Amino acid sequence: MEITLNVNGESHRLDIDTRTTLLDALRNHLDLTGSKKGCDHGQCGACTMLVNGRRINGCLTLAVMHEDDEITTIEGVGQPGALSPLQKAFVKHDGYQCGYCTPGQIMSAKGMIDEFNMGWPSNVTDDLTAMPDFSRTEIKERMSGNLCRCSAYPGICAAITEAAPDEGTSKEAAE
Amino acid sequence: MKPFDYVRATSHADAHDSAARIIAGGTNLLDLMKHEIETPTKLLDVTRLDMTEIEEAENSVRIGALVTNADLAADPLIRERYGVLSRALLAGATGQLRNKASTGGNLLQRTRCPYFYDTTQPCNKREPGSGCMAMEGRNRILAILGTSEHCIATHPSDMAVAMRLLDARIEIEKPGGEAQILTLDEFYKLPGDTPHEETALEAGDLIVAVHLPDAPKGAQMYRKVRDRSSYAFALVSCAAVVATDRGKITDAALAFGGLAPKPWRNTEMERLLIGEAPSEALFDKAADVLLEGAQSHGDNDFKIPLTRRVVKAVLGELTGATQ
Ligand SMILES: Cc1cc2nc3c(=O)[nH]c(=O)nc-3n(C[C@H](O)[C@H](O)[C@H](O)COP(=O)(O)OP(=O)(O)OC[C@H]3O[C@@H](n4cnc5c(N)ncnc54)[C@H](O)[C@@H]3O)c2cc1C
Ligand code: SF4
Ligand code: FES
Numbered sequence: 228m229e230i231t232l233n234v235n236g237e238s239h240r241l242d243i244d245t246r247t248t249l250l251d252a253l254r255n256h257l258d259l260t261g262s263k264k265g266c267d268h269g270q271c272g273a274c275t276m277l278v279n280g281r282r283i284n285g286c287l288t289l290a291v292m293h294e295d296d297e298i299t300t301i302e303g304v305g306q307p308g309a310l311s312p313l314q315k316a317f318v319k320h321d322g323y324q325c326g327y328c329t330p331g332q333i334m335s336a337k338g339m340i341d342e343f344n345m346g347w348p349s350n351v352t353d354d355l356t357a358m359p360d361f362s363r364t365e366i367k368e369r370m371s372g373n374l375c376r377c378s379a380y381p382g383i384c385a386a387i388t389e390a391a392p393d394e395g396t397s398k399e400a401a402e
Numbered sequence: 403m404k405p406f407d408y409v410r411a412t413s414h415a416d417a418h419d420s421a422a423r424i425i426a427g428g429t430n431l432l433d434l435m436k437h438e439i440e441t442p443t444k445l446l447d448v449t450r451l452d453m454t455e456i457e458e459a460e461n462s463v464r465i466g467a468l469v470t471n472a473d474l475a476a477d478p479l480i481r482e483r484y485g486v487l488s489r490a491l492l493a494g495a496t497g498q499l500r501n502k503a504s505t506g507g508n509l510l511q512r513t514r515c516p517y518f519y520d521t522t523q524p525c526n527k528r529e530p531g532s533g534c535m536a537m538e539g540r541n542r543i544l545a546i547l548g549t550s551e552h553c554i555a556t557h558p559s560d561m562a563v564a565m566r567l568l569d570a571r572i573e574i575e576k577p578g579g580e581a582q583i584l585t586l587d588e589f590y591k592l593p594g595d596t597p598h599e600e601t602a603l604e605a606g607d608l609i610v611a612v613h614l615p616d617a618p619k620g621a622q623m624y625r626k627v628r629d630r631s632s633y634a635f636a637l638v639s640c641a642a643v644v645a646t647d648r649g650k651i652t653d654a655a656l657a658f659g660g661l662a663p664k665p666w667r668n669t670e671m672e673r674l675l676i677g678e679a680p681s682e683a684l685f686d687k688a689a690d691v692l693l694e695g696a697q698s699h700g701d702n703d704f705k706i707p708l709t710r711r712v713v714k715a716v717l718g719e720l721t722g723a724t725q
């Protein structure tokens with residue numbers, strides 16, 4: 228089936244089998260291999276990307292369902308020499324060891340920070356109607372969909388805490 | 403995954419193809435298709451339809467079937483009046499999954515029974531008449547109420563438990579365009595001899611919305627007990643709303659997840675509580691009524707005492723009888 232995908236601001240025309248997940252379309256057809264495949268079943272978060280500004284698992288959605296959507300992957304967030312605040316903070320705080328989960332962690336953190344700034348509560352938020360605190364407990368709960376087999380969690384938490392105020396997408400998203 | 407045709411519905415008229423399988427968020431269906439537990443030959447994508455709004459009407463709130471679990475949990479009106487529903491949603495899955503998971507798809511997600519997921523094993527739900535491996539096998543997460551000799555699967559949704567508590571009604575659009583309104587109790591079927599027939603939905607039906615009546619009076623709560631504190635399905639969960647006045651319980655409703663093939667409520671248990679002064683002994687009696695006839699199968703024996711503890715803890719907290 229022929230479809231158009233908008234990825235990181237560029238439009239791509241491709242002819243793919245209907246069974247292709249969004250993750251496989253990006254990795255195998257558009258050579259965007261930053262998004263990783265860990266489990267392929269929505270359990271690990273390695274494939275996290277943004278669709279229309281929201282974080283999702285690329286492995287549990289079909290590419291053919293995403294015509295007209297704006298897809299953002301780790302490649303669209305920053306590049307060597309021009310890293311985003313989150314990427315820099317991950318380097319500074321050793322937010323990884325092998326690095327396999329890192330693109331998913333960063334994309335998830337980006338989406339999560341926006342959700343936070345919109346005042347979304349989480350399972351650990353005491354008062355559902357108040358603005359939540361950007362605490363370690365909140366970060367851990369909100370990032371629980373991203374597993375790290377190297378257990379770099381302390382560095383990941385530190386990096387997110389440091390970079391959150393500088394991750395500007397929230398302001399754009401709110402507008 | 404088996405090959406399939408893909409069709410995108412652009413209007414409600416296109417959305418009633420009885421030969422096709424509806425796909426919304428895809429987070430359950432695609433997982434099952436990858437395992438070849440579900441093998442539709444045609445997928446009908448309904449995500450472009452106008453079912454994404456949460457609207458306030460007189461004495462009710464109407465939630466479109468495509469409202470994501472994330473948007474529903476974060477909606478200011480839901481947070482303020484139906485906190486138990488926000489809480490149940492936030493206790494389920496992950497941030498990424500909730501951004502995709504839809505209200506309609508969540509209601510229709512299928513069991514997490516390990517044998518249902520293992521296509522090399524018999525399972526009456528997956529392959530009618532093949533047998534049930536769970537009965538004497540790994541049944542730790544499975545049901546103790548409402549089961550049959552053919553299936554002891556649980557319905558895994560957290561959201562549906564809160565909706566059952568809130569007396570939600572499901573709005574279904576039939577192929578001819580007419581609407582059908584069902585309570586969750588009417589919507590979900592017990593397994594009986596046909597565990598593969600799970601709901602009242604018929605071929606070509608489309609869920610268009612869920613209606614919540616006015617929020618009940620009293621304090622609301624969702625308690626989910628699971629193997630780890632985040633990102634796990636419930637072993638036992640309880641959505642509850644209890645009102646008290648001058649030392650007496652004036653209203654009580656409780657719905658349970660993890661216990662049965664559908665979100666479970668026991669009105670006899672609720673009646674027993676109303677008009678009484680809260681006490682440990684009363685809560686114990688309520689648990690007795692709930693658990694009457696409960697049947698465990700080995701690995702899930704623990705669910706019977708665990709349910710009793712959950713009932714006592716939830717009622718204790720909501721009535722202020724215990725801390
Ligand atoms: C790793 C993981 C962890 C999870 N943890 C939890 C948890 O802790 N608690 C919990 O409650 N859930 C959990 N879930 C399940 C998740 O909530 C469901 O997958 C999700 O709600 C399904 O919604 P969907 O829109 O993606 O449905 P889909 O996968 O698109 O569809 C599911 C079913 O519903 C049908 N359908 C969808 N929309 C309609 C409609 N409008 N009309 C008629 N039929 C329709 C489809 O045909 C399909 O049969 C988890 C899932 C995963 C993958
Ligand atoms: S409990 Fe139900 S779903 Fe599980 S193996 Fe038995 S028949 Fe299948
Ligand atoms: S690869 Fe998508 S969640 Fe693991």
Ligand code: FES
Pocket residue numbers: 322323324325326327328329374375376377378379
């Ligand atoms: S850094 Fe190795 S999996 Fe996270």
